[in-house]
Amino acid sequence: MKNSKIKKIFGRTLSVILTVFLLLGTIPIVGVSAAEVTSNFEYTLLDDGTIEVTRYVGTDSYAIIPEEIDGKPVTKVNEFCFYNEDDYNGLNYTVKSIFISKNIRDFSNTLNNDEDRCLNRILYLESINVDESNSVYSSDAGILFSKDFTSLIYYPRKKAGEEYIVPEYVRELGRSAFSQPENLRFLKFSSPLEKVGFSAIFNGSIEEAEYPVYPEPSSKIDLFTWCEKLTKVYISKDVKWMNDDDFDESRNVTLYVYNNSYALNWAKEHDFAYVIMEETPIEKDLVDEGTGIKVKGTMDTDAALKVEKVENSAEDAVATYDITLQKDGAVIQPDGTITVKIPSNAENCKVMWLKDDGTSEDMNAEYIDGCYVFTTDHLSVYALVLNKTILTGDANQDGIIDVNDVTYLQIHIAGNKNTDGSAFIDETNKQLFDCVDMNKDGKLSVADVTALQIQISQNN
Structure with a gap:
C-alpha cells in the first residue's frame, strides 16, 4: 500500500x-x-x-x-x-x-x-x-x-576535542561511527568490544589510534578506511583478530606492536611497517610446580619462572636452587625488589646467595609458614644452609674458644687472606660478625682481640 x-x-x-x-x-x-x-x-x-x-x-x-x-x-x-x-x-x-x-x-x-x-x-x-x-x-x-x-x-x-576515549560501557561501534571527524586526533578504547560495524573508523583527521579488541566478525569490516592522516596504531597483545583489509587506503600507517604477538605476525604477513614496543613491567605472582618456589613482584609481562635444583656446593647446605626469570630463553632480572618463598621442612637454616665470584651473602630470610621468605632484586643460586650456633669469640668456628681464635682474629684484622683470596672472617655473615665483635662497637679491631684474650683467661 x-x-x-x-x-x-x-x-x-x-x-x-x-x-x-x-x-x-x-x-x-x-x-x-x-x-x-x-x-x-x-x-x-x-x-x-x-x-x-x-x-x-x-x-x-x-x-x-x-x-x-x-x-x-x-x-x-x-x-x-x-x-x-x-x-x-x-x-x-x-x-x-x-x-x-x-x-x-x-x-x-x-x-x-x-x-x-x-x-x-x-x-x-x-x-x-x-x-x-x-x-x-x-x-x-x-x-x-x-x-x-x-x-x-x-x-x-x-565535535570539538582532539582526543576521545571510548567509554568502558560501550560494547559496539556502529557502521562508520567515526566518519570523517575533523578535530579528532587521538582515539583510544577503555575496554574490549563485542562487535564492530563496517568502516567504523572512516577518513577524517585521526593521527593515532588504539586497535580495539573484539572477536572475529562474521563479515568483513575494514576497520580503518581511507584514514590518510593516520600514522600510528597501537595494538595490544590481547588483540587476536584483525581484518585482511584493515587500513584500506590508509597508506601512512605504522603498527606499534609487541614481540611474539598476533599483531606482529599480521604486520609481517601483510607487509606493513611496524615498531616493536617495550612492554611495561607488571606485578606478577609466579610459582614453580616442581619445587613450590614462588616469586612475586614487578617484572616483564612475558617473564617465566625457572627453578633447577643443583648439587650442594655450600658447606652444611640441605638444598641448593638456581632460581631465574627467563624470557625467550634468556635470563632476565626483575624490575625492582621481589619476594621469594622457598618451601622447606628444615627450620634451622639460613638462605645464602652463592655468588658467581665464589663468595656468599646471607639473605636474612625469615621462616614463615614452612617457607624461607626473603626479598631481592637479583635472582641467582641460593642455598639453604644449616644455621649452626656460633660461640662468642669462636673466630675460626671450630667450636672451641682458645688462643687459636685470638690468632685467627689478629690475622684477619691485619688484612691477610685465605689462599682463595677470601677474608679469614666473613664480615657479611652477621651471626659470625656479632660473635667476634667482642666490644659490640660494630667493627673488628685490636680492642676485640684484647677482649677475647680476657675472656679466655677468665674461662681458664
Missing part, C-alpha cells in the same frame, strides 16, 4: 534559553518536551499513522526534530533529510546541533537502519542531543549512543 503523502512546511520560534543550550552543543538536553517546539521540515504520513520527516528546509544552526506534527508522532528521519539534489555534499547547510525527540526510532530508508547515512551528511554537525524519554537513543557529550549506551552510533564530524 502506498504511503499517503502530505507535504508541509511549518515553523515556530524557540525560546531563548533552549536556543542557548542547543548552541552550546555539549550540554545534553534533559526533560525538554519537544512537543512544544518545531523546526522547518517537509514530511510524509506513513501507513501506520506516524510521520516521517523527509527534508530539512530551515536555515537555523540547530535542527529540532519535532515530537509531533498535526497531533501525529514523528517516528522517522529519512536518510536524505539533510540532502539536497542541488547541493550533494550539503555545503549549504549550517546545522550544527540536532535534537532527537522522544518518538524517533529510525534514521534511514534502508533495511540496515544505518543512522550514519543521514547524520554524516551534516558537514558542520558538532553535537547530537536526545530527549531523555526516547526509548531507542541516548546522547552524552554530544555523541549519539543506543539507549543503554552499549553501542556508540555516531560521533559528529565537527
